[in-house]
Amino acid sequence: MQIRAYSRQVRLLLGILGSYLLSGCAPVILVSTDFPQPLVEPLPVRMGLLLGEELLAYEYREQIPQQATYTIQIGNANASMMNRLFQPMFASVEPVDDLPLAQVDSSRIDGVLSPELDRYEFDVPIGQNDEFVEVWMQYLLRLYEPNGELITEWPISGYGKAELRNTGNRISAISRATVLAMREVGAVIATGFAEQPEVEYWLQER
Protein backbone atom coordinates (compact mmCIF):
# COMPACT_ATOMS: atom_id res chain seq x y z
CA MET A 1 0.00 0.00 0.00
CA GLN A 2 2.78 2.34 1.01
CA ILE A 3 4.77 1.40 -2.13
CA ARG A 4 1.76 2.26 -4.34
CA ALA A 5 1.40 5.66 -2.65
CA TYR A 6 5.10 6.40 -3.18
CA SER A 7 4.84 5.33 -6.81
CA ARG A 8 1.90 7.73 -7.34
CA GLN A 9 3.87 10.56 -5.76
CA VAL A 10 6.92 9.80 -7.90
CA ARG A 11 4.77 9.74 -11.05
CA LEU A 12 3.22 13.07 -10.06
CA LEU A 13 6.63 14.58 -9.44
CA LEU A 14 7.91 13.26 -12.77
CA GLY A 15 4.86 14.71 -14.49
CA ILE A 16 5.42 18.15 -12.94
CA LEU A 17 9.12 17.99 -13.78
CA GLY A 18 8.38 16.87 -17.33
CA SER A 19 5.89 19.65 -18.01
CA TYR A 20 8.28 22.19 -16.45
CA LEU A 21 11.10 21.01 -18.72
CA LEU A 22 8.84 21.01 -21.77
CA SER A 23 7.62 24.54 -21.10
CA GLY A 24 11.23 25.59 -20.49
CA CYS A 25 12.19 24.22 -23.91
CA ALA A 26 9.44 26.06 -25.76
CA PRO A 27 9.47 29.62 -24.49
CA VAL A 28 6.58 31.87 -25.43
CA ILE A 29 7.57 35.52 -25.58
CA LEU A 30 4.86 38.14 -25.40
CA VAL A 31 6.30 41.41 -26.68
CA SER A 32 4.59 44.27 -24.96
CA THR A 33 5.59 47.81 -24.20
CA ASP A 34 4.32 51.39 -24.16
CA PHE A 35 5.50 52.99 -27.37
CA PRO A 36 6.05 56.73 -27.26
CA GLN A 37 4.16 59.04 -29.57
CA PRO A 38 6.36 60.70 -32.18
CA LEU A 39 7.16 64.36 -31.86
CA VAL A 40 6.35 65.40 -35.44
CA GLU A 41 4.36 68.03 -37.25
CA PRO A 42 1.01 66.49 -38.34
CA LEU A 43 0.40 66.26 -42.07
CA PRO A 44 -2.80 68.04 -43.21
CA VAL A 45 -4.65 64.88 -44.22
CA ARG A 46 -7.34 62.75 -42.59
CA MET A 47 -6.20 59.17 -42.51
CA GLY A 48 -7.96 55.87 -42.02
CA LEU A 49 -5.98 53.09 -40.33
CA LEU A 50 -6.61 49.51 -41.37
CA LEU A 51 -4.98 47.04 -38.97
CA GLY A 52 -5.44 43.55 -40.36
CA GLU A 53 -6.12 40.49 -38.23
CA GLU A 54 -2.78 39.02 -39.30
CA LEU A 55 -0.92 42.02 -37.88
CA LEU A 56 -2.90 42.06 -34.63
CA ALA A 57 -2.39 38.36 -33.99
CA TYR A 58 1.12 38.08 -35.40
CA GLU A 59 3.07 35.18 -33.96
CA TYR A 60 6.49 34.05 -35.07
CA ARG A 61 7.73 30.55 -34.34
CA GLU A 62 11.20 29.17 -34.97
CA GLN A 63 13.19 26.23 -33.74
CA ILE A 64 16.76 27.11 -32.89
CA PRO A 65 19.09 24.10 -33.09
CA GLN A 66 20.57 23.04 -29.72
CA GLN A 67 18.15 25.36 -27.93
CA ALA A 68 14.39 25.45 -28.18
CA THR A 69 11.38 26.39 -30.24
CA TYR A 70 10.70 30.06 -29.64
CA THR A 71 7.23 31.53 -30.08
CA ILE A 72 7.22 35.31 -30.25
CA GLN A 73 3.85 37.04 -30.01
CA ILE A 74 4.01 40.51 -31.52
CA GLY A 75 0.31 41.23 -32.15
CA ASN A 76 -0.32 43.35 -29.05
CA ALA A 77 2.87 45.33 -29.60
CA ASN A 78 1.88 45.92 -33.23
CA ALA A 79 -1.47 47.35 -32.17
CA SER A 80 0.12 49.54 -29.51
CA MET A 81 2.82 50.85 -31.84
CA MET A 82 0.60 51.56 -34.84
CA ASN A 83 -2.11 53.33 -32.84
CA ARG A 84 0.35 55.58 -31.02
CA LEU A 85 2.61 56.14 -34.02
CA PHE A 86 0.05 57.41 -36.52
CA GLN A 87 -2.15 59.57 -34.26
CA PRO A 88 0.23 62.57 -34.12
CA MET A 89 1.37 62.17 -37.72
CA PHE A 90 -1.87 63.31 -39.36
CA ALA A 91 -4.64 65.86 -38.86
CA SER A 92 -6.90 62.98 -37.82
CA VAL A 93 -6.71 59.20 -37.73
CA GLU A 94 -9.62 56.81 -37.40
CA PRO A 95 -9.81 53.04 -37.59
CA VAL A 96 -11.38 51.46 -40.65
CA ASP A 97 -12.46 47.86 -41.11
CA ASP A 98 -12.29 47.33 -44.81
CA LEU A 99 -11.48 48.70 -48.22
CA PRO A 100 -12.95 50.30 -50.31
CA LEU A 101 -14.56 52.65 -47.84
CA ALA A 102 -18.27 53.29 -47.83
CA GLN A 103 -19.36 56.56 -49.48
CA VAL A 104 -20.07 58.21 -46.14
CA ASP A 105 -16.53 57.44 -44.85
CA SER A 106 -14.86 58.49 -48.11
CA SER A 107 -16.05 62.04 -47.65
CA ARG A 108 -14.14 62.49 -44.40
CA ILE A 109 -11.06 60.30 -45.03
CA ASP A 110 -8.36 61.25 -47.54
CA GLY A 111 -6.42 57.98 -47.55
CA VAL A 112 -6.04 54.65 -45.76
CA LEU A 113 -2.86 53.27 -44.28
CA SER A 114 -2.45 49.52 -43.88
CA PRO A 115 0.71 48.21 -42.23
CA GLU A 116 1.80 44.59 -42.51
CA LEU A 117 4.60 42.78 -40.70
CA ASP A 118 6.27 41.12 -43.66
CA ARG A 119 9.36 39.50 -42.10
CA TYR A 120 10.73 38.81 -38.65
CA GLU A 121 14.15 37.31 -37.98
CA PHE A 122 16.11 36.87 -34.80
CA ASP A 123 19.44 35.50 -33.73
CA VAL A 124 20.09 34.08 -30.29
CA PRO A 125 23.67 33.35 -29.26
CA ILE A 126 24.60 29.71 -28.90
CA GLY A 127 28.17 30.11 -27.60
CA GLN A 128 28.93 31.68 -24.26
CA ASN A 129 31.10 34.39 -25.84
CA ASP A 130 28.24 35.85 -27.87
CA GLU A 131 26.69 38.73 -26.00
CA PHE A 132 23.79 40.01 -28.06
CA VAL A 133 20.38 38.95 -29.23
CA GLU A 134 19.60 40.54 -32.57
CA VAL A 135 16.23 41.11 -34.23
CA TRP A 136 15.49 42.26 -37.75
CA MET A 137 11.99 43.17 -38.89
CA GLN A 138 10.46 44.37 -42.11
CA TYR A 139 7.06 46.00 -42.34
CA LEU A 140 5.19 46.94 -45.50
CA LEU A 141 3.23 50.16 -45.24
CA ARG A 142 0.56 50.52 -47.90
CA LEU A 143 -1.25 53.74 -48.66
CA TYR A 144 -4.60 53.45 -50.41
CA GLU A 145 -7.13 55.84 -51.87
CA PRO A 146 -10.51 55.56 -50.09
CA ASN A 147 -11.76 53.60 -53.14
CA GLY A 148 -9.14 50.91 -52.47
CA GLU A 149 -6.68 51.92 -55.18
CA LEU A 150 -3.08 51.32 -54.05
CA ILE A 151 -0.99 54.52 -54.06
CA THR A 152 2.26 53.12 -52.75
CA GLU A 153 3.80 50.23 -50.85
CA TRP A 154 6.80 51.13 -48.71
CA PRO A 155 9.07 48.49 -47.12
CA ILE A 156 10.59 49.63 -43.79
CA SER A 157 13.24 47.71 -41.90
CA GLY A 158 14.21 47.90 -38.27
CA TYR A 159 17.06 46.36 -36.32
CA GLY A 160 17.32 45.84 -32.59
CA LYS A 161 20.07 44.47 -30.42
CA ALA A 162 19.92 43.59 -26.73
CA GLU A 163 22.63 42.46 -24.36
CA LEU A 164 22.23 39.01 -22.99
CA ARG A 165 24.36 39.47 -19.89
CA ASN A 166 22.45 42.49 -18.59
CA THR A 167 18.93 41.52 -19.50
CA GLY A 168 19.52 38.26 -17.68
CA ASN A 169 17.87 35.76 -19.96
CA ARG A 170 17.17 35.09 -23.59
CA ILE A 171 13.43 35.72 -23.34
CA SER A 172 13.68 39.27 -22.05
CA ALA A 173 16.58 39.98 -24.43
CA ILE A 174 14.50 38.87 -27.44
CA SER A 175 11.59 40.99 -26.23
CA ARG A 176 13.80 44.03 -25.73
CA ALA A 177 15.53 43.63 -29.11
CA THR A 178 12.12 43.30 -30.79
CA VAL A 179 10.89 46.50 -29.14
CA LEU A 180 14.05 48.32 -30.26
CA ALA A 181 13.55 47.08 -33.83
CA MET A 182 9.92 48.24 -33.74
CA ARG A 183 10.95 51.65 -32.39
CA GLU A 184 13.41 51.90 -35.27
CA VAL A 185 10.64 51.12 -37.76
CA GLY A 186 8.44 53.74 -36.09
CA ALA A 187 11.24 56.30 -36.29
CA VAL A 188 11.71 55.68 -40.01
CA ILE A 189 7.96 55.97 -40.66
CA ALA A 190 7.57 59.13 -38.57
CA THR A 191 10.53 60.92 -40.13
CA GLY A 192 10.37 59.58 -43.68
CA PHE A 193 6.73 59.01 -44.62
CA ALA A 194 6.12 62.41 -46.19
CA GLU A 195 9.40 62.16 -48.12
CA GLN A 196 8.42 59.07 -50.07
CA PRO A 197 8.08 60.25 -53.71
CA GLU A 198 4.58 58.79 -54.24
CA VAL A 199 3.40 60.09 -50.87
CA GLU A 200 4.87 63.52 -51.61
CA TYR A 201 2.98 63.64 -54.90
CA TRP A 202 -0.22 62.41 -53.24
CA LEU A 203 0.08 65.06 -50.54
CA GLN A 204 0.57 67.81 -53.11
CA GLU A 205 -2.66 66.78 -54.79
CA ARG A 206 -4.70 67.15 -51.63
Next chain:
Amino acid sequence: MTPRTYLLALISLSILCGCGVTSRLEPYKQTNAVLDEDDRIVILPRRHHASHETEVGFVDCVSNGLAQGSEGLGVYISTAFEDRLYPWFEPSTAPLSIDDFSELMENPDIHEQVRLSKVRFIIWLDGSTDRVAAGGGISCAAGVAGAGCMGLAWWEDDARYDATIWDVRDLSSAGTIYADYNGRSVMPALIVPIPLIARPQAQACRGLTDQLKQFLTTPEGYEPGPELSAN
Protein backbone atom coordinates in the same frame (compact mmCIF):
# COMPACT_ATOMS: atom_id res chain seq x y z
CA MET B 1 52.81 20.60 0.47
CA THR B 2 51.41 22.19 3.60
CA PRO B 3 48.56 24.72 3.49
CA ARG B 4 51.08 27.43 4.30
CA THR B 5 53.15 26.56 1.26
CA TYR B 6 50.02 26.65 -0.89
CA LEU B 7 49.18 30.10 0.37
CA LEU B 8 52.67 31.39 -0.27
CA ALA B 9 52.67 29.92 -3.75
CA LEU B 10 49.36 31.59 -4.54
CA ILE B 11 50.43 34.96 -3.26
CA SER B 12 53.71 34.90 -5.15
CA LEU B 13 51.93 33.74 -8.29
CA SER B 14 49.45 36.59 -8.21
CA ILE B 15 52.25 39.08 -7.60
CA LEU B 16 54.35 37.58 -10.39
CA CYS B 17 51.57 37.75 -12.97
CA GLY B 18 50.86 41.38 -12.22
CA CYS B 19 47.08 40.99 -11.87
CA GLY B 20 45.38 44.37 -11.73
CA VAL B 21 44.10 47.36 -13.67
CA THR B 22 45.97 50.11 -15.49
CA SER B 23 44.06 53.25 -16.32
CA ARG B 24 44.32 56.25 -18.59
CA LEU B 25 41.97 59.23 -18.41
CA GLU B 26 42.18 62.15 -20.82
CA PRO B 27 39.72 64.95 -20.06
CA TYR B 28 39.45 67.96 -22.33
CA LYS B 29 37.15 70.85 -21.50
CA GLN B 30 36.52 73.55 -24.07
CA THR B 31 34.32 75.92 -22.06
CA ASN B 32 33.79 77.19 -18.55
CA ALA B 33 30.13 76.13 -18.57
CA VAL B 34 28.90 74.41 -15.41
CA LEU B 35 25.59 73.07 -14.20
CA ASP B 36 23.23 75.51 -12.51
CA GLU B 37 21.14 74.43 -9.55
CA ASP B 38 18.04 73.39 -11.54
CA ASP B 39 19.92 71.99 -14.53
CA ARG B 40 19.93 68.33 -15.38
CA ILE B 41 22.10 66.10 -17.47
CA VAL B 42 21.27 63.05 -19.55
CA ILE B 43 23.61 60.17 -20.38
CA LEU B 44 22.93 58.57 -23.74
CA PRO B 45 24.70 55.57 -25.28
CA ARG B 46 25.88 55.74 -28.87
CA ARG B 47 24.14 52.86 -30.61
CA HIS B 48 24.73 53.45 -34.30
CA HIS B 49 27.79 51.19 -34.57
CA ALA B 50 27.33 47.72 -36.01
CA SER B 51 30.45 46.35 -34.30
CA HIS B 52 29.94 47.44 -30.72
CA GLU B 53 27.47 49.13 -28.43
CA THR B 54 27.93 50.81 -25.08
CA GLU B 55 26.59 48.44 -22.45
CA VAL B 56 23.29 49.34 -20.75
CA GLY B 57 24.88 48.43 -17.41
CA PHE B 58 27.71 50.90 -17.96
CA VAL B 59 25.31 53.73 -18.82
CA ASP B 60 23.29 52.93 -15.69
CA CYS B 61 26.47 52.79 -13.60
CA VAL B 62 27.62 56.26 -14.75
CA SER B 63 24.10 57.71 -14.43
CA ASN B 64 23.67 56.35 -10.89
CA GLY B 65 27.18 57.42 -9.91
CA LEU B 66 26.46 61.00 -11.00
CA ALA B 67 23.06 61.10 -9.32
CA GLN B 68 24.08 59.58 -5.99
CA GLY B 69 25.92 61.06 -3.06
CA SER B 70 25.62 64.28 -1.13
CA GLU B 71 26.68 66.25 -4.20
CA GLY B 72 24.64 64.21 -6.65
CA LEU B 73 23.67 65.86 -9.92
CA GLY B 74 20.22 65.97 -11.51
CA VAL B 75 20.25 63.10 -13.99
CA TYR B 76 17.40 62.66 -16.45
CA ILE B 77 16.69 58.97 -17.14
CA SER B 78 18.01 58.21 -20.61
CA THR B 79 15.04 56.08 -21.73
CA ALA B 80 12.60 58.76 -20.56
CA PHE B 81 14.56 61.37 -22.54
CA GLU B 82 14.54 59.16 -25.66
CA ASP B 83 10.78 58.61 -25.24
CA ARG B 84 10.13 62.31 -24.73
CA LEU B 85 11.99 63.18 -27.91
CA TYR B 86 11.00 60.12 -29.94
CA PRO B 87 11.91 59.53 -32.77
CA TRP B 88 14.84 61.96 -32.79
CA PHE B 89 17.24 60.07 -30.51
CA GLU B 90 16.89 56.57 -31.97
CA PRO B 91 20.04 54.89 -33.39
CA SER B 92 19.23 55.92 -36.98
CA THR B 93 18.08 59.45 -36.22
CA ALA B 94 20.20 60.63 -33.27
CA PRO B 95 22.38 63.65 -34.05
CA LEU B 96 26.00 62.64 -34.60
CA SER B 97 27.50 66.11 -34.31
CA ILE B 98 26.69 69.33 -32.50
CA ASP B 99 25.78 70.83 -35.90
CA ASP B 100 23.18 68.08 -36.41
CA PHE B 101 21.86 68.78 -32.92
CA SER B 102 21.68 72.54 -33.57
CA GLU B 103 19.68 71.80 -36.70
CA LEU B 104 17.35 69.55 -34.70
CA MET B 105 16.83 72.27 -32.12
CA GLU B 106 15.54 74.61 -34.83
CA ASN B 107 12.32 72.58 -34.65
CA PRO B 108 10.23 74.51 -32.08
CA ASP B 109 8.53 71.35 -30.70
CA ILE B 110 11.85 69.63 -30.08
CA HIS B 111 13.33 72.80 -28.61
CA GLU B 112 10.38 73.11 -26.24
CA GLN B 113 10.59 69.49 -25.09
CA VAL B 114 14.32 69.82 -24.41
CA ARG B 115 13.67 73.06 -22.50
CA LEU B 116 10.94 71.43 -20.42
CA SER B 117 13.24 68.51 -19.57
CA LYS B 118 15.69 71.04 -18.03
CA VAL B 119 18.58 69.10 -19.55
CA ARG B 120 21.61 71.39 -19.82
CA PHE B 121 24.22 68.84 -20.91
CA ILE B 122 23.87 65.76 -23.10
CA ILE B 123 26.63 63.25 -22.41
CA TRP B 124 27.17 60.72 -25.17
CA LEU B 125 28.89 57.54 -24.08
CA ASP B 126 30.68 55.56 -26.75
CA GLY B 127 32.81 52.46 -26.33
CA SER B 128 32.66 49.05 -24.74
CA THR B 129 34.55 46.51 -22.67
CA ASP B 130 36.13 43.77 -24.73
CA ARG B 131 38.28 40.74 -24.02
CA VAL B 132 41.55 41.46 -25.77
CA ALA B 133 43.60 38.43 -24.74
CA ALA B 134 43.28 35.16 -22.90
CA GLY B 135 45.56 32.21 -22.28
CA GLY B 136 46.72 29.41 -20.03
CA GLY B 137 44.59 26.49 -18.98
CA ILE B 138 43.32 24.51 -16.03
CA SER B 139 42.93 20.75 -15.92
CA CYS B 140 40.64 19.08 -13.44
CA ALA B 141 40.40 15.43 -12.55
CA ALA B 142 38.43 13.30 -10.14
CA GLY B 143 39.24 9.88 -8.70
CA VAL B 144 38.50 7.62 -5.80
CA ALA B 145 40.89 9.50 -3.57
CA GLY B 146 39.36 12.88 -4.40
CA ALA B 147 39.22 15.62 -7.03
CA GLY B 148 41.31 18.63 -7.87
CA CYS B 149 42.46 21.10 -10.49
CA MET B 150 45.89 22.26 -11.58
CA GLY B 151 47.02 25.06 -13.87
CA LEU B 152 46.77 28.75 -14.50
CA ALA B 153 44.32 30.66 -16.71
CA TRP B 154 44.43 34.38 -17.42
CA TRP B 155 42.50 36.92 -19.45
CA GLU B 156 42.71 40.60 -20.21
CA ASP B 157 39.71 42.95 -20.58
CA ASP B 158 39.92 46.44 -22.03
CA ALA B 159 37.28 48.99 -21.04
CA ARG B 160 37.58 51.90 -23.45
CA TYR B 161 35.00 54.70 -23.38
CA ASP B 162 34.57 58.21 -24.70
CA ALA B 163 32.25 60.72 -23.08
CA THR B 164 31.34 63.62 -25.36
CA ILE B 165 29.58 66.47 -23.60
CA TRP B 166 27.25 68.82 -25.45
CA ASP B 167 26.05 72.08 -23.98
CA VAL B 168 22.35 72.24 -24.84
CA ARG B 169 21.96 75.91 -23.89
CA ASP B 170 24.89 77.18 -25.95
CA LEU B 171 24.51 74.52 -28.67
CA SER B 172 28.22 73.81 -28.48
CA SER B 173 30.55 70.98 -27.64
CA ALA B 174 31.74 71.40 -24.05
CA GLY B 175 34.48 68.79 -24.22
CA THR B 176 35.36 65.12 -24.08
CA ILE B 177 36.71 62.62 -21.58
CA TYR B 178 38.52 59.54 -22.78
CA ALA B 179 38.88 56.61 -20.40
CA ASP B 180 40.87 53.44 -21.02
CA TYR B 181 41.07 50.82 -18.26
CA ASN B 182 42.90 47.61 -18.92
CA GLY B 183 42.54 44.76 -16.45
CA ARG B 184 44.25 41.38 -16.28
CA SER B 185 42.58 38.60 -14.31
CA VAL B 186 44.21 35.34 -13.30
CA MET B 187 42.88 32.08 -11.96
CA PRO B 188 45.53 29.83 -10.45
CA ALA B 189 44.35 26.35 -9.59
CA LEU B 190 46.11 24.29 -6.95
CA ILE B 191 43.48 21.68 -6.24
CA VAL B 192 40.88 24.47 -6.00
CA PRO B 193 40.67 27.23 -8.68
CA ILE B 194 41.04 30.66 -7.09
CA PRO B 195 39.79 33.49 -9.32
CA LEU B 196 41.63 36.81 -8.90
CA ILE B 197 39.44 38.96 -11.09
CA ALA B 198 40.17 42.50 -12.21
CA ARG B 199 37.11 44.61 -13.02
CA PRO B 200 38.19 47.29 -15.49
CA GLN B 201 34.63 48.19 -16.46
CA ALA B 202 33.64 48.94 -12.87
CA GLN B 203 36.79 51.00 -12.40
CA ALA B 204 36.21 52.81 -15.70
CA CYS B 205 32.71 53.67 -14.46
CA ARG B 206 34.07 55.09 -11.20
CA GLY B 207 36.89 56.99 -12.94
CA LEU B 208 34.64 58.45 -15.62
CA THR B 209 31.95 59.38 -13.10
CA ASP B 210 34.45 61.27 -10.92
CA GLN B 211 35.84 63.11 -13.94
CA LEU B 212 32.37 63.98 -15.22
CA LYS B 213 31.32 65.34 -11.83
CA GLN B 214 34.38 67.56 -11.79
CA PHE B 215 33.87 68.53 -15.42
CA LEU B 216 30.26 69.59 -14.90
CA THR B 217 30.72 71.48 -11.65
CA THR B 218 34.15 73.13 -11.87
CA PRO B 219 34.32 76.22 -14.06
CA GLU B 220 37.95 76.97 -13.48
CA GLY B 221 40.86 75.05 -12.11
CA TYR B 222 39.83 72.03 -14.08
CA GLU B 223 43.08 71.01 -15.61
CA PRO B 224 42.73 68.94 -18.71
CA GLY B 225 45.48 66.52 -19.49
CA PRO B 226 46.34 62.85 -19.52
CA GLU B 227 46.32 60.92 -16.32
CA LEU B 228 48.08 57.60 -16.19
CA SER B 229 48.01 55.32 -13.23
CA ALA B 230 48.26 51.70 -12.27
CA ASN B 231 46.62 50.01 -9.31
